[in-house]
Amino acid sequence: MPRVSTLTINLEKIARYVNLGLPLVVAFFFLAGRYYSFYFHFFTVAFFLLTVMNFFYRHVQKRHALLANFGLVAQGRYLLESIGPELRQYLFTNDTEERPFTRIERAEIYRKAKNVDASSAFGSLLDFDGSDFKLRHSLYPMANREMIPYQLIFGEERGLKSAWTMTKPILISAMSFGALGSHAVRALARGACKAGVLMNTGEGGFPKYHIMENCDLVFQMGTAKFGCRNDDSSLNDVKLQEIAALEQVKMIEIKFSQGAKPGKGGLLPKEKITKEISELRGVPMGRDVISPPYHVECFDPESTVRFIRRVQDVSGLPVGMKLCLGREDEFYQLLQTMKRLDIFPDYITVDGAEGGTGAAPKAFMDDIGMPIFKSLPLVHKLLIEAGVRDRLKLMAAGKLINTGRQFMVLSMGAQACYTARGFMLALGCIQALTCNKNTCPVGITTHNKHLQKGLDIEDKSERVKNYVMNLCHEHIEVLTSLGKKSYQELDEKNLLFPEKA
Ligand SMILES: Cc1cc2nc3c(=O)[nH]c(=O)nc-3n(C[C@H](O)[C@H](O)[C@H](O)COP(=O)(O)O)c2cc1C
Structure with a gap:
């Protein structure tokens, strides 16, 4: 049975927490800067800017529905999406999955080019199901x-x-x-x-x-x-x-x-x-x-x-x-x-x-x-x-x-x-x-x-x-x-x- 993937992250809930939490964090650092140490104001400024960005995404810009609905949280998704190819290449895809050339194919060329031992051990990682020449x-x-x-x-x-x-x-x-x-x-x-x-x-x-x-x-x-x-x-x-x-x-x-x-x-x-x-x-x-x-x-x-x-x-x-x-x-x-x-x-x-x-x-x-x-x-x-x-x-x-x-x-x-x-x-x-x-x-x-x-x-x-x-x-x-x-x-x-x- 194929597994059905369901989205288990409740973006709406997280976005609600972020909307509410950001002004509170700004207020917290503002007070800390005022009564404890001036350096907390750096955080006040940083979180204030994030709050403004969040407001802009949700209430001003009209081009991206995801940003309008979820604000800063949606930016996290865009970020992950943009580094997805690197994450997949470095961490998640196996040696025979990538295109146009798999990691095995690339590694073979690198070894030939560097003149290092090109032999492999134990057995082929390719399928022998009759689908290749x-x-x-x-x-x-x-x-x-x-x-x-x-x-x-x-x-x-x-x-x-x-x-x-x-x-x-x-x-x-x-x-x-x-x-x-x-x-x-x-x-x-x-x-x-x-x-x-x-x-x-x-x-x-x-x-x-x-x-x-x-x-x-x-x-x-x-x-x-x-x-x-x-x-x-x-x-x-x-x-x-x-x-x-x-x-x-x-x-x-x-x-x-x-x-x-x-x-x-x-x-x-x-x-x-x-x-x-x-x-x-x-x-x-x-x-x-x-x-x-x-x-x-x-x-x-x-x-x-x-x-x-x-x-x-x-x-x-x-x-x-x-x-x-x-x-x-x-x-x-x-x-x-x-x-x-x-x-x-x-x-x-x-x-x-x-x-x-x-x-x-x-x-x-x-x-x-x-x-x-x-x-x-x-x-x-x-x-x-x-x-x-x-x-x-x-x-x-x-x-x-x-x-x-x-x-x-x-x-x-x-x-x-x-x-x-x-x-x-x-x-x-x-x-x-x-x-x-x-x-x-x-x-x-x-x-x-x-x-x-x-x-x-x-x-x-x-x-x-x-x-x-x-x-x-x-x-x-x-x-x-x-x-x-x-x-x-x-x-x-x-x-x-x-x-x-
Ligand atoms: C970066 C790049 C530039 C290419 N420029 C040309 C070109 O100027 N003229 C051409 O006929 N083919 C060009 N090709 C195609 C290749 O010459 C070749 O026909 C094709 O990539 C198949 O070989 P390969 O699978 O070993 O890369 C280019 C391919 C690449 C990857």
Whole structure:
């Protein structure tokens, strides 16, 4: 029988006592101050102010019914409500309850990033009720020495001179300077450089801080095309050419949509627009920056495919597209058009609806878009059915923060894994859920100098490197347990599907 929770606190009674008690306490301290010690008058003043506030809430303000009915007592409720998330996070929720990442998931990343023992004892804390994907191991694990090193060459299908070879299956997913503060960007970029992985710039315009750290980059072009735009958000070829010519930029990614807000353009709240960001993006200060939900050049399959070709021609680099899958029929038509025109992006990144964001409307985060374990197999299948799977590379994103989930997508057709929040956790993110407020307590998603002070770039770059290295080490262990010599051998036979999938 479910327990019915009833409110046992009689607020009305408490409020009555407070209404009556406050003037009495004021009178008491007044007399004590007058006849015993002057210092009691401090209490007289404090309680007098509370009495005035109580009166104001109950008889003057009209906006809050709870305050009008219960006065100061209702403020106590508001206070508790406001610190509820912290109380739950620190005291009351168990290790597998929190969202988007449980304490267990976060702790695993922290341990990898700090390079401390990542083993656990006694047994898994997860449920084994058949509701999750699991991996199937082999009866005949492989020996480490037989492993074939990972390698993925972007642009080889088009015979590009600028083809880029990736030697690790993990990339830092798009997060702009703007969504992140400069310390976070620099720590990630320095860490990426040490670990030998690519970092996606996000849609924040010219990659000033990334270049400072000299790491290999995927330059992302969002719908507003910050860094290479004309005033109407169309592409400025010359500016794109200049960015593509930077030594650090290895690939270009055209962002069509993002899992956390598919069909909605980028959003940077005004609180986070500093003078520097307004200059780098070419946007005014004091107003939210809302990018258009589409590229002005792309209004049907053909214009979209031709735009991809234009970016390939202008940049001379491998060019990918990032999207969150919505309607399969639209994706099918896009593929048919690519086939007809014989134009393909060099890669597609499929972002799951469970992906993160710096800021987005809640309806988009919660209710729009397909989760990665649904969309990725569909995209992979449609590519195979169209006979074009070998014309491009496929990458995935969407809570791929640990080896387990990464191997799920690698078995579903992805050839590399992007993660954004995995790297934020490696930087020390405590999941305060304030990325849109400029108040990030660990200095990651803020431009406040005082808050950024705690984020030591060198120290955190080591954590980024450790996170990658420990993931890669674990990858090899898992590959061997699945009985595989290389990532190319992974397929959906490695997966145990959830019973209700
Ligand atoms: C703070 C933050 C900023 C982001 N900024 C961008 C962006 O500029 N462009 C983009 O395509 N995706 C952006 N994303 C989405 C990520 O690149 C990624 O697709 C998504 O979060 C899924 O990865 P994750 O679940 O590992 O975080 C952002 C995510 C976060 C958390």
